[in-house]
Amino acid sequence: MLLAGCSGELSALDPAGPRAANLATLWWIMLGGAALLFALVMVLFGIAYLRPGCLSRITPMQWIVGGGLVLPIPILVLLTGAALVLGEQLLPKGDAPLRIEGQARQWAWSFGYPGGAGPDDGTLHMPTGEPVDIAVTSEDVIHSFWVPRLGGKIDAIPGHVNVIRLEADEPGIYWGQCAEYCGQGHDGMQFRVEAHAPEDFAALMAGAAQ
Numbered sequence: 001m002l003l004a005g006c007s008g009e010l011s012a013l014d015p016a017g018p019r020a021a022n023l024a025t026l027w028w029i030m031l032g033g034a035a036l037l038f039a040l041v042m043v044l045f046g047i048a049y050l051r052p053g054c055l056s057r058i059t060p061m062q063w064i065v066g067g068g069l070v071l072p073i074p075i076l077v078l079l080t081g082a083a084l085v086l087g088e089q090l091l092p093k094g095d096a097p098l099r100i101e102g103q104a105r106q107w108a109w110s111f112g113y114p115g116g117a118g119p120d121d122g123t124l125h126m127p128t129g130e131p132v133d134i135a136v137t138s139e140d141v142i143h144s145f146w147v148p149r150l151g152g153k154i155d156a157i158p159g160h161v162n163v164i165r166l167e168a169d170e171p172g173i174y175w176g177q178c179a180e181y182c183g184q185g186h187d188g189m190q191f192r193v194e195a196h197a198p199e200d201f202a203a204l205m206a207g208a209a210q
């Protein structure tokens with residue numbers, strides 16, 4: 001019920017590819033760790049409230065060591081470890097088969113394909129089932145490139161190129177949103193992503209299909 005609003009076009013909890021799935025998994029692990037710590041603190045609070053005698057023999061130093069170190073550190077180590085492992089798998093390592101240029105400006109995105117192929121329609125076209133690198137930059141201010149169902153986000157910085165790797169499992173329409181406040185048109189700075197089966201993508205790049 002609480003999570004009913006978490007599906008949909010711009011939901012990072014409704015992943016449509018392996019990279020976004022990593023991020024969703026990490027989100028759930030973080031939620032679990034936070035809930036566990038909260039529950040442990042509430043148990044202590046409950047004991048202190050209902051059975052004050054039980055805790056009266058604990059010295060202040062024991063509270064500091066137990067509550068400040070022993071209680072949170074194992075959970076924080078687990079969360080940090082999960083973040084490092086899952087996050088590291090997102091990095092663009094090795095050569096992705098395809099590199100698409102993504103350029104941001106107030107308040108729209110444009111995309112360019114190898115050899116100047118492909119349509120110039122403000123839509124990010126990509127093939128399914130393989131990682132795709134997006135080389136992101138900006139013409140004016142700092143924006144942020146984010147397709148929540150396909151991967152993480154990365155800053156679009158003037159005079160600098162950042163690369164992010166995305167992957168889509170299934171053909172379909174996905175949506176991206178600028179994730180960095182960049183002026184009055186920021187909230188409308190969305191873009192459409194179309195993932196095509198590899199042969200359809202090849203045909204589109206060759207200009208044989210739309």
Ligand SMILES: [Cu+2]
Nearest residue numbers: 143178182189
């Ligand atoms: Cu923007």
